[in-house]
Amino acid sequence: MVSDAPENLTFPEQHDLRRLAGFMVPASTEYGVPGADDDAIFADIVQSLGRDRDDVRTALTILREIAEGDFAGLDDAKAEAAAMTLLGRQGPMITALGRAVLQCYYRDDRVLRALGIEPRPPYPQGRVLEHGDWSLLDAVRGRPPMWRDVDGRGG
Amino acid sequence: MVPEANPDAARPSDETVDVLIIGAGASGAAVAWSLAETRMKILCLEQGDWIKPGEFPSNGRDWEARRYADFDISPNRRERDTDYPINDHDSIMKIANFNGVGGGTILYTAHYPRMHPSDFRVRTLDGVAEDWPIDYWTLEPYFAENDRVTGVAGLAGDPSYPPHQPTLPPVPLGRTGTRYAQAMNRLGWHWWPSDIAIATTEYDGRGKCINLNHCTPGCAQGAKASVDITYWPHALRNRVELRTRCRVREIVTNEEGMAAGVVYYDPKGIERFQPAEVVILAANGVGTPRLLLNSASSRCPDGLANSSGLVGKNLMLHPWPMIFGYVEEEMDGDRGPQTVMWSKEFYETDPSRDFVRGYTLQFARGTGPAAEAIASMTAGRLPWGADHHRIYRSLFYRRLLIGVACEDLLRRAQSRDTRSRPEGRPRHSGAQDRLYDWRKHPAHDGARHRSRHRNPGNRRREKHRLLPHRAELSGSPAGDRAHGRRSQALRRK
Numbered sequence: 291m292v293s294d295a296p297e298n299l300t301f302p303e304q305h306d307l308r309r310l311a312g313f314m315v316p317a318s319t320e321y322g323v324p325g326a327d328d329d330a331i332f333a334d335i336v337q338s339l340g341r342d343r344d345d346v347r348t349a350l351t352i353l354r355e356i357a358e359g360d361f362a363g364l365d366d367a368k369a370e371a372a373a374m375t376l377l378g379r380q381g382p383m384i385t386a387l388g389r390a391v392l393q394c395y396y397r398d399d400r401v402l403r404a405l406g407i408e409p410r411p412p413y414p415q416g417r418v419l420e421h422g423d424w425s426l427l428d429a430v431r432g433r434p435p436m437w438r439d440v441d442g443r444g445g
Numbered sequence: 446m447v448p449e450a451n452p453d454a455a456r457p458s459d460e461t462v463d464v465l466i467i468g469a470g471a472s473g474a475a476v477a478w479s480l481a482e483t484r485m486k487i488l489c490l491e492q493g494d495w496i497k498p499g500e501f502p503s504n505g506r507d508w509e510a511r512r513y514a515d516f517d518i519s520p521n522r523r524e525r526d527t528d529y530p531i532n533d534h535d536s537i538m539k540i541a542n543f544n545g546v547g548g549g550t551i552l553y554t555a556h557y558p559r560m561h562p563s564d565f566r567v568r569t570l571d572g573v574a575e576d577w578p579i580d581y582w583t584l585e586p587y588f589a590e591n592d593r594v595t596g597v598a599g600l601a602g603d604p605s606y607p608p609h610q611p612t613l614p615p616v617p618l619g620r621t622g623t624r625y626a627q628a629m630n631r632l633g634w635h636w637w638p639s640d641i642a643i644a645t646t647e648y649d650g651r652g653k654c655i656n657l658n659h660c661t662p663g664c665a666q667g668a669k670a671s672v673d674i675t676y677w678p679h680a681l682r683n684r685v686e687l688r689t690r691c692r693v694r695e696i697v698t699n700e701e702g703m704a705a706g707v708v709y710y711d712p713k714g715i716e717r718f719q720p721a722e723v724v725i726l727a728a729n730g731v732g733t734p735r736l737l738l739n740s741a742s743s744r745c746p747d748g749l750a751n752s753s754g755l756v757g758k759n760l761m762l763h764p765w766p767m768i769f770g771y772v773e774e775e776m777d778g779d780r781g782p783q784t785v786m787w788s789k790e791f792y793e794t795d796p797s798r799d800f801v802r803g804y805t806l807q808f809a810r811g812t813g814p815a816a817e818a819i820a821s822m823t824a825g826r827l828p829w830g831a832d833h834h835r836i837y838r839s840l841f842y843r844r845l846l847i848g849v850a851c852e853d854l855l856r857r858a859q860s861r862d863t864r865s866r867p868e869g870r871p872r873h874s875g876a877q878d879r880l881y882d883w884r885k886h887p888a889h890d891g892a893r894h895r896s897r898h899r900n901p902g903n904r905r906r907e908k909h910r911l912l913p914h915r916a917e918l919s920g921s922p923a924g925d926r927a928h929g930r931r932s933q934a935l936r937r938k
Contacts, residue, residue, distance in 0.1 A: 396509070412659055413501075413655075418656065430637060
């Protein structure tokens with residue numbers, strides 16, 4: 291599942307990111323969804339880092355600093371605390387990390403179906419939009435002109 | 446001193462054309478279309494590509510992610526090889542643009558408000574900025590013609606505007622619009638379905654809107670009007686020539702100081718000279734001054750058309766703060782065009798308020814599942830960890846978004862400048878434009894502000910010199926932050 295291609299994250303980085311992703315968006319039996327550390331979702335995350343790769347790498351470096359060098363070796367409670375310390379920080383790398391995880395998590399078939407969404411691209415089927423209640427406009431139709439008639443052309 | 450550009454320099458030269466247009470965005474397309482019937486030989490050079498319908502994000506499962514990647518509104522994030530980077534670190538507002546056939550109209554929401562008559566009289570009515578030398582009624586026939594070519598949807602009868610008839614029926618209100626309308630009626634505030642450049646019926650060869658929602662990063666259906674599918678097909682049928690991946694470096698002038706053509710890089714990166722009787726520069730609010738400044742010569746050492754020194758200054762962008770709200774019931778989410786309706790309740794000056802002029806409220810629908818999560822995470826609404834799923838479900842498809850479309854009428858001491866590297870070569874050579882916002886540097890701002898206003902005579906002279914140049918530098922799709930306005934040829938900011 292994991293890849294050690296040079297343009298990709300290293301194996302240790304991938305292991306740390308996967309554990310981190312599981313804390314970010316955990317699996318839930320209550321909502322019937324996998325976590326972001328699920329095999330398929332995590333593979334998608336790693337393959338889709340793109341423009342965010344460097345920021346994610348930076349975030350993982352900071353995570354290891356928070357964990358005093360060994361995020362992978364921490365027990366669950368300490369690892370979760372380290373993860374939340376990282377995620378509580380501000381900055382573009384945290385935004386990039388969140389984007390990298392969420393953009394893949396919320397396109398997984400199982401996650402979308404749990405939300406009641408058919409997993410497909412918008413095109414070509416499109417979607418149905420209700421027409422709405424146009425009678426509400428009656429309250430505005432009768433208003434006098436609001437624009438300033440600065441040229442004396444009348445309303 | 447910049448060396449004189451020599452049209453006869455050793456480089457491939459093309460056949461002389463009557464009219465050369467630089468840039469195939471909104472203005473370039475409109476002028477090509479408007480001149481096509483003259484049967485003059487017209488050529489447009491565009492640095493970007495045609496975007497095919499199958500390339501737009503809404504074709505794929507990664508449709509939401511691509512708006513943060515190759516369809517991002519920022520050229521610095523997008524990083525296509527047809528883009529050029531713009532250093533906007535020193536600007537309060539960031540640049541949004543697109544380089545390709547269609548220009549900024551590829552990446553906009555299709556919101557299409559006209560200007561109001563009062564917008565042309567800002568100095569007389571409200572004591573700010575300057576009046577225009579023309580009025581609404583001079584432009585009104587062109588607004589109408591642009592609406593027809595574009596295919597603007599809307600509803601006649603809006604009391605906030607002089608009467609006009611949109612070409613196509615309005616976009617449905619949907620659940621979200623109905624919710625907004627109920628709230629606005631309770632407040633007694635004005636609202637109206639927005640004029641929006643989306644084909645609500647089949648129009649001029651374009652398919653009708655099928656509610657892809659993803660309007661801003663381009664419409665795979667072709668329902669959203671962008672000039673690559675509105676003006677350009679008509680112009681090309683009338684034998685206007687459009688060459689893509691041709692990046693203009695500079696405009697060359699002759700001994701009389703008139704434009705004689707341009708030096709550009711062709712798709713293979715080969716430097717060429719294109720002679721022309723007339724050169725029309727339509728390269729947006731950053732690209733246009735960049736080319737003028739890059740066209741310096743011994744006759745124009747400070748750049749072309751820059752005797753005033755104002756080229757590259759007073760760029761006006763498009764402030765658009767957003768307000769989010771969430772309701773308990775499910776709204777439209779991503780099931781419909783993003784833009785629904787507007788309110789002009791606070792548009793015109795009201796003496797009872799503590800400000801002159803005003804703004805448009807732009808009411809929008811929600812987004813898709815990933816965009817909702819990312820936006821809410823960024824804003825701190827959506828937590829990580831065990832509570833993530835519960836909170837997410839209280840947000841998803843429940844979002845209301847109101848944009849505040851403001852003016853950017855700068856005091857002159859607050860000008861936003863575009864400063865260009867002189868060479869303007871393709872991106873691999875490191876060319877970069879820099880945007881410098883004096884408001885971000887109050888020490889400079891204060892000094893400039895005081896010196897300009899100490900002597901009323903100086904101010905009057907400055908006003909006199911400013912007027913002819915404002916139109917040249919305004920109307921920037923680069924500053925539109927992806928929110929559509931009229932064609933540059935028809936608009937002020």
